[in-house]
Amino acid sequence: MVNPGYRHFKGEDWVDPTPPPASLPAVEEVGSTRAPLNSASYFIGSVCSEYNEDFMLCKNESRSPEHCLLEGRKVTRCAIDVLQKIQANCRDQFRAHWQCLDANNQEFAQCRAPEKTYNRCLFAALGWKKAIPDAPADRSLVYE
Amino acid sequence: MPFPFESVIPFGIMSVMFVATGAGIQYAQNKRNEGKRPCYSLDDWDRKMMDRDQRLTGTLRGQADDPIAPPEFKVNSVWKVYESLRNG
Numbered sequence: 001m002v003n004p005g006y007r008h009f010k011g012e013d014w015v016d017p018t019p020p021p022a023s024l025p026a027v028e029e030v031g032s033t034r035a036p037l038n039s040a041s042y043f044i045g046s047v048c049s050e051y052n053e054d055f056m057l058c059k060n061e062s063r064s065p066e067h068c069l070l071e072g073r074k075v076t077r078c079a080i081d082v083l084q085k086i087q088a089n090c091r092d093q094f095r096a097h098w099q100c101l102d103a104n105n106q107e108f109a110q111c112r113a114p115e116k117t118y119n120r121c122l123f124a125a126l127g128w129k130k131a132i133p134d135a136p137a138d139r140s141l142v143y144e
Numbered sequence: 145m146p147f148p149f150e151s152v153i154p155f156g157i158m159s160v161m162f163v164a165t166g167a168g169i170q171y172a173q174n175k176r177n178e179g180k181r182p183c184y185s186l187d188d189w190d191r192k193m194m195d196r197d198q199r200l201t202g203t204l205r206g207q208a209d210d211p212i213a214p215p216e217f218k219v220n221s222v223w224k225v226y227e228s229l230r231n232g
Binding site: 012013014015016017018019020028029030031032033034035036080083084087094095098099102103104105106 | 180181183184185190193194196197200201205206207208209210211212213214217218219220221222223224225
């Protein structure tokens with residue numbers, strides 16, 4: 001991928017192997033790829049909403065990477081926590097749903113059947129309901 | 145009048161060419177996507193997520209669902225730089 005305006009300059013991929021400085025608190029990174037993250041996205045959004053909003057407002061103040069390290073750590077830890085809870089409670093339905101998403105270009109509309117069992121399992125085990133923000137309340141939900 | 149079989153040969157050649165093209169495209173797409181159907185309508189978000197997947201699993205379509213990433217993931221980020229930036 002070439003950045004616009006630099007078409008005549010040869011670009012290359014560069015990996016920086018230095019670890020983050022020891023003065024920063026250690027945080028684990030989220031290890032899920034895009035299909036499991038898409039599958040858990042609505043639950044991460046509802047459970048971690050305050051940390052996510054804090055991070056977005058902090059980024060709004062300044063785009064410097066150092067400014068929002070604390071809020072970023074909270075977001076990462078919350079997402080890891082949600083994924084661990086899903087794995088502990090509903091691992092098979094979760095796997096079925098994200099494998100279906102992976103086979104269908106990450107489209108939720110193609111995977112309603114695994115999604116129903118997955119949502120029911122999560123609601124029974126953890127009480128989490130999938131909620132689309134700003135959805136009209138009088139219409140019936142297609143994923144129920 | 146007997147059936148002119150010579151006229152069927154070009155049609156046969158054309159059909160074989162179509163079949164060969166289709167089979168070749170299927171084979172190439174399978175190799176590229178590890179047996180899954182190809183993704184379409186990818187925007188910049190999807191491409192960058194696939195790059196992240198490659199850093200996590202080694203291939204563009206490989207998936208993993210562990211909550212915590214392996215420790216190599218912290219230090220294998222790729223920056224796209226230009227030689228003038230890196231050397232001076």
